[in-house]
Amino acid sequence: MTAPSAEPPLIAFRDIDVAIGGRPILTGINLEIYKGEFLCIVGPSGCGKTTLLRLAAGLLPPGSGTVSYEGKPVAGPQRDVAVVFQDYGDALLPWRTAAGNIALVYETMGTPRAERAERIAAVLARVGLAEHADKYPSQLSGGMQQRLQIARCLAQEPKLLLMDEPFGALDAITRQDLQDQVLKIVADSGTTVCFVTHDLEEAIYLGHRVVAMKPHPGRIAATYDVDLPYPRDQQTTPEQPAFMQLRRTLLEFIRGAET
Amino acid sequence: MTTRLRRVDLRGIVVPAVVVVGAEIAARVTHYHSSSLPWPSEVVTAAGAALIDGSMLRATGQTLLAAFGGLMIGASLGLVFGTVMGLFLIVERLAEVTIEALRPIPSVALIPIALLIFGLGYAMEISLIAKTSFWPVLLLTIAAVRGVKPRLLEVARLLRMGLAARIVKVVIPAALPGIFVGFRIAVGAALVVAVTVEIAANPLGLGYAMMRAQEALRPDLVFAYLFWIGIIGWLINGLLSVAQRRLFGGASRAAPP
Numbered sequence: 128m129t130a131p132s133a134e135p136p137l138i139a140f141r142d143i144d145v146a147i148g149g150r151p152i153l154t155g156i157n158l159e160i161y162k163g164e165f166l167c168i169v170g171p172s173g174c175g176k177t178t179l180l181r182l183a184a185g186l187l188p189p190g191s192g193t194v195s196y197e198g199k200p201v202a203g204p205q206r207d208v209a210v211v212f213q214d215y216g217d218a219l220l221p222w223r224t225a226a227g228n229i230a231l232v233y234e235t236m237g238t239p240r241a242e243r244a245e246r247i248a249a250v251l252a253r254v255g256l257a258e259h260a261d262k263y264p265s266q267l268s269g270g271m272q273q274r275l276q277i278a279r280c281l282a283q284e285p286k287l288l289l290m291d292e293p294f295g296a297l298d299a300i301t302r303q304d305l306q307d308q309v310l311k312i313v314a315d316s317g318t319t320v321c322f323v324t325h326d327l328e329e330a331i332y333l334g335h336r337v338v339a340m341k342p343h344p345g346r347i348a349a350t351y352d353v354d355l356p357y358p359r360d361q362q363t364t365p366e367q368p369a370f371m372q373l374r375r376t377l378l379e380f381i382r383g384a385e386t
Numbered sequence: 387m388t389t390r391l392r393r394v395d396l397r398g399i400v401v402p403a404v405v406v407v408g409a410e411i412a413a414r415v416t417h418y419h420s421s422s423l424p425w426p427s428e429v430v431t432a433a434g435a436a437l438i439d440g441s442m443l444r445a446t447g448q449t450l451l452a453a454f455g456g457l458m459i460g461a462s463l464g465l466v467f468g469t470v471m472g473l474f475l476i477v478e479r480l481a482e483v484t485i486e487a488l489r490p491i492p493s494v495a496l497i498p499i500a501l502l503i504f505g506l507g508y509a510m511e512i513s514l515i516a517k518t519s520f521w522p523v524l525l526l527t528i529a530a531v532r533g534v535k536p537r538l539l540e541v542a543r544l545l546r547m548g549l550a551a552r553i554v555k556v557v558i559p560a561a562l563p564g565i566f567v568g569f570r571i572a573v574g575a576a577l578v579v580a581v582t583v584e585i586a587a588n589p590l591g592l593g594y595a596m597m598r599a600q601e602a603l604r605p606d607l608v609f610a611y612l613f614w615i616g617i618i619g620w621l622i623n624g625l626l627s628v629a630q631r632r633l634f635g636g637a638s639r640a641a642p643p
Contacts, residue, residue, distance in 0.1 A: 186543065203543075204545075206546055217537040217538065218538070222562075235547050
């Protein structure tokens with residue numbers, strides 16, 4: 128995985144304000160995400176983390192300011208920007224099998240029919256679902272459904288992967304397993320990731336950088352570099368002084384933000 | 387979970403059996419005779435004869451053909467308009483008054499107009515059945531399309547699916563369980579209207595056969611047709627409910643076998 132570089136940012140937020148129904152949601156957002164970077168956004172609920180992600184996805188236009196992707200203003204969703212939602216149950220097509228859910232991407236992108244089966248198998252194998260291609264989402268566990276959604280995003284071959292609290296609904300063991308899988312996939316593909324979570328340790332464990340937000344209205348309060356080497360390890364990484372120090376800093380920050 | 391086809395509970399037959407046998411015994415004991423109320427055994431004999439000489443099956447075929455034809459036209463139009471109105475709020479707003487004004491008109495009240503336009507025969511019956519089956523499919527399709535999870539539509543948007551692909555690959559499949567409920571209501575209504583039109587005007591099918599039997603002073607045959615219509619309706623409903631479980635019970639919410 129490459130560290131943030133001096134290149135122009137892959138995606139940049141400039142002086143973003145967003146209000147929904149007259150209520151300010153985000154104010155004065157300035158943020159750049161660089162190619163190859165794993166950026167985590169943390170903050171209490173209501174701080175506009177998800178809104179920020181929706182702006183990046185082109186699902187929501189900013190009230191004022193600009194979001195630019197590869198130097199061009201974002202006017203709507205793009206196929207090389209993929210989103211992993213927290214509610215995998217609602218984001219998968221329940222009437223299609225695991226393979227069918229992946230096929231949706233290739234059908235839409237016009238991938239030649241002859242190539243599809245092979246590419247579907249490859250992308251399912253990357254998330255460890257090769258054996259479950261013919262199962263329907265309802266026949267898969269929560270963790271497997273979320274892996275399927277991640278696989279569908281990988282099928283888009285995204286340059287930017289936006290993840291909105293993707294592991295928030297999963298149990299601790301499954302969550303750790305998926306964190307490591309995502310780190311491995313990202314390391315292999317060099318995909319840039321913007322990962323929203325309310326779990327501080329998850330943010331530190333995964334990211335190059337952690338952005339901390341404050342609510343009412345949502346704004347960026349601080350940005351921290353995570354000074355920990357990759358590959359990271361569920362056992363040893365959290366025991367490193369840098370990890371513990373950053374966790375303490377973020378905890379104090381969050382307590383301060385809520386009062 | 388096992389795919390369990392609900393068996394017919396035989397206890398449900400007790401009440402009709404007691405009524406029929408009771409009526410037969412009462413009739414035989416009292417030597418009751420009337421020109422309007424036949425003995426159950428006479429009804430069974432009349433039904434048997436009509437089945438054997440083919441007249442009952444021919445009438446059934448005619449009624450089902452008209453019902454099926456009307457249903458296909460009405461349900462298809464209901465599906466198309468319902469999808470468009472479900473997707474685009476503005477279309478529903480534009481059509482709202484028209485729909486609410488047209489919907490309450492009973493199909494039977496349109497028989498004179500249908501006769502003027504089509505004359506006697508299949509076309510007029512099919513047009514009225516189409517009109518009847520259009521509404522439930524339309525209304526339930528609108529509701530089902532509205533009820534598609536916003537998240538699924540977002541997934542379609544993120545993939546930049548075109549409108550046609552979005553409708554065919556996401557909206558319709560997601561709304562299908564709801565649409566099918568509308569279709570089942572339409573099927574029931576189609577049978578009712580088919581028989582009604584045949585009784586009131588059209589010289590076809592089961593309704594007309596009943597009228598003929600009545601004119602011939604054959605109450606046994608009238609009752610035979612009446613019960614036969616009931617059996618047909620029950621069978622069709624049974625088939626549809628099996629289809630519903632097969633289609634939407636399996637793929638959409640099945641647990642591992």
